[in-house]
Amino acid sequence: MKKAFFDSGCHLFFILGTPLILFTLVIIVGCRSESEENxxxxxxxxxxxxxxxxxxxxxxxxxxxxxxxxxxxxxxxxxxxxxxxxxxxxxxxxxxxxYFQAVPLVEIAAVPEETMVVEGAGETVELNYREDFVALTRRVTDRVEVGNSELVFCGFGIVAPEYNWNDYKGIDMTGKTAVVLVNDPGFGTSDSALFKGNTMTYYGRWTYKYEEAARQGAEGVIIIHNTAPAGYAWNVVQSSWTGNALYLRSENGNQSRCAFEGWVSQQSARQLLELANIENYLGQARTPGFRPIPMGLAINLKLNVTYKEATSQNVVAKRxxxxxxxxxxxxxxxxxxxxxxxxxxxxxxxxxxxxxxxxxxxxxxxxxxxxxxxxxxxxxxxxxxxxxxxxxxxxxxxxxxxxxxxxxxxxxxxxxxxxxxxxxxxxxxxxxxxxxxxxxxxxxxxxxxxxxxxxxxxxxxxxxxxxxxxxxxxxxxxxxxxxxxxxxxxxxxxxxxxxxxxxxxxxxxxxxxxxxxxxxxxxxxxxxxxxxxxxxxxxxxxxxxxxxxxxxxxxxxxxxxxxxx
Incomplete structure (x- = not known):
């Protein structure tokens, strides 16, 4: 294992266990004089x-x-x-x-109707835009309509072979909407061997959860917000996931992504999970071998979409x-x-x-x-x-x-x-x-x-x-x-x-x-x-x-x- 040491700006490198003569040679190659760095x-x-x-x-x-x-x-x-x-x-x-590198982007303004309707278990629940949920689409299209899309609780929405973990095991998500938790199974536990414990892996990021739901063929994906594991409060979701959004352009107009990607407030999510008779949802999602749970509820959502393709700029200089x-x-x-x-x-x-x-x-x-x-x-x-x-x-x-x-x-x-x-x-x-x-x-x-x-x-x-x-x-x-x-x-x-x-x-x-x-x-x-x-x-x-x-x-x-x- 190579380890770097510095002394007054002189870069000394050695390889543990190597002969002294090699150590001396590496010093000669890597060292810069103190006066030069000063x-x-x-x-x-x-x-x-x-x-x-x-x-x-x-x-x-x-x-x-x-x-x-x-x-x-x-x-x-x-x-x-x-x-x-x-x-x-x-x-x-x-x-x-x-000084510029052109970055081809598409700007999409997706505005949901004021309510998202969830039906099932003999009840109808109306969730209010911004207050209870937010939703966007990456698809380059004029309108998104999601009708009677079955909600499925998919735990943390993770497929991680190295952890022997698959929250989508045994289910075809075509036409369905995944409801997933933010962060990793190890967050908030005392088990440092469960993923990386409290240290988030990429599987815990919202970006990954949207990507994985699309790979599973889901029609939609909704992340349950929770301030502690998310790292930010609901007001950040409201400001960051509403209004115009930018995405890199793709040849297929992002049709490979879910029809919509969104968040739901923790309070509203609990209401839906109770209606679906799913108890201790966090504990279940943390359990190895978790299987996705159909919720017996269906979602109806419409988004009016406008878009424009344009180019932004990275700015780059060098010595x-x-x-x-x-x-x-x-x-x-x-x-x-x-x-x-x-x-x-x-x-x-x-x-x-x-x-x-x-x-x-x-x-x-x-x-x-x-x-x-x-x-x-x-x-x-x-x-x-x-x-x-x-x-x-x-x-x-x-x-x-x-x-x-x-x-x-x-x-x-x-x-x-x-x-x-x-x-x-x-x-x-x-x-x-x-x-x-x-x-x-x-x-x-x-x-x-x-x-x-x-x-x-x-x-x-x-x-x-x-x-x-x-x-x-x-x-x-x-x-x-x-x-x-x-x-x-x-x-x-x-x-x-x-x-x-x-x-x-x-x-x-x-x-x-x-x-x-x-x-x-x-x-x-x-x-x-x-x-x-x-x-x-x-x-x-x-x-x-x-x-x-x-x-x-x-x-x-x-x-x-x-x-x-």
Whole structure:
């Protein structure tokens, strides 16, 4: 097992159990002088500053940018701002002679009738749109009508051979609607061997559950909302799964997807499950060998659909490497947010200051730091601002499926999303800790900043699958997603966690996610930007490729990719 160690910026690698002479040789190859790395500190301090971050955040999160929704005037202003910023700091276009990568999308507005009718057991239940349920369709069509579709309780909606788990075993879902639970069977149990216990796997994500229901041939799929295992309250579902939605274009107009995909509130779901005489539904769903349960109820739902096909843009720039220009480190952040939506307290602009003007600002400041280096790094460093993250990681997914730079020559991804504003932090929280050797690089720099590293304390919420680094991981590229968010240096853990929870409940995906100069302290954002720069800088000057660790579900994908011509 290879492990990386750092001492004053000198990259020392050894293989346990190897002869001393080999150890010495590897030191000679991998080491960079202390003075060489320290030479970046001055431009780093000049390039990444609180005023610089503040300027970018204030601009991108201003009402003028209209919430940065793709296909709107907000997108035009945003991508022009990013192009100008990259050009001004002297970075090259990242896609040939262009700063843009076109991302073909379809925008679908699917509006359900005000009630969804459920009939059976001698009763009729009417569920109200937004209050009790939400529903969308990915199909490019004018109208969706679901009539008398049998509801089937399908547990967690998971088919996972490696866990010997099949929630659809023995049932033909044609013409039926799956009702499934959010997260994994292990969540909320004391059994760490049941899936991954409280740590969410990809099987727990709503995206997977929609995909699997379609693979099973279901007509529809409804996820039962529950705040704790979902990681967000019902108001987030209301704002994120209503109105216009974006999807990547497909040749068949997404006809292979379910006719509709939706959520139902926990209270309404309990009403339906009681009507179906299904008791202890959570306990049953957690039991190995669970079989789907027909509910004896049928759903009737209509959606009026309008759509348009258009193209959004990823924005990409680079600094070409001086020694190995055909090897790449990619920094990423999503530039988009939710645009203009339902007014809340008289405000209809979902500005997305933290989510993700903050990460985009850090991307620009890190890019500025690389541009000011007197000597280009050995490897090429790429800066990728992606579109449509809020619609399902679409911009990064498109890039991963249509890479500008070969996947097997891409060394690592460093992603920035939601960099907090609570001041200097003692911690560095790594989402997906234990997945790859990038953790070791981050820990080394964190120690230099007198910070400690912790795994994501909310691993049950599946944050590893909820930002753009996951698109890179899915194709095998080691990815780092880390920032300080656990312990503010002066206020401590309890205060910090209370503030984080307050923001999540009040501001996440709401118009109130705005920049507030009196509340925002950007010292920790600078701290994180410096750390992420140094991680990328060190990797950009090495010859080795960071690897996925044993037990990572992405290790085999990477090994296959690297073995390909």
């Amino acid at each position: 030479s970046v500190d001055a431009p780093l301090d000049r390039a990444i500053t609180e005023p610089g971050l503040q300027k970018h955040i204030q601009t991108l999160a201003s009402d003028e940018f209209e919430g940065r929704m793709p296909f709107t005037e907000g997108e035009k202003k945003t991508i022009q701002y990013l192009e100008n910023a990259f050009n001004t700091i002297g970075l090259e276009p990242g896609n040939g002679d262009s 070409t490497g001086s020694e190995r220009p055909n090897e790449y480190i990619i920094y990423s952040a999503h530039w988009d947010h939710l645009g203009v939506g339902k007014p809340i307290n008289g405000d209809s602009i979902y500005n997305g200051a933290l989510d993700n003007a903050s990460g985009t600002a850090v991307l620009l400041e890190v890019a500025n730091a690389f541009s000011q280096l007197e000597k280009a790094p050995d490897r090429t460093v790429v800066f990728l601002a992606v579109t449509a993250e809020e619609q399902g990681l679409l911009g990064s997914a498109y890039y991963a499926e249509n890479p500008i730079y070969p996947v097997n020559q891409t060394v690592a991804n460093i992603n920035m999303d939601g960099i907090h504003f609570r001041g200097s932090m003692k911690d560095l929280t790594i989402v997906g800790y234990g997945q790859s050797e990038l953790d070791d690089y981050a820990e080394a720099v964190a120690r230099e900043q007198d910070r400690y590293v912790i795994p994501d304390p909310n691993a049950e919420k599946g944050y590893f699958f909820r930002s753009d680094h996951f698109s890179f991981a899915k194709v095998g590229i080691p990815a780092l997603y880390a920032s300080g968010e656990y312990e503010q240096a002066e206020q401590g853990v309890e205060w910090t966690q209370a503030k984080m929870e307050e923001w999540t409940q009040r501001d996440y995906h709401q118009p109130s996610d705005e920049y507030n100069e009196s509340e925002w302290n950007l010292a920790g954002m600078v701290q994180d930007a410096h750390l992420l720069f140094k991680v990328g800088y060190r990797i950009s000057n090495e010859e080795t490729f960071p690897r996925w660790k044993e037990g990572s579900e992405f290790k085999a994908i990477r090994e296959e990719s690297l073995s390909s011509p």
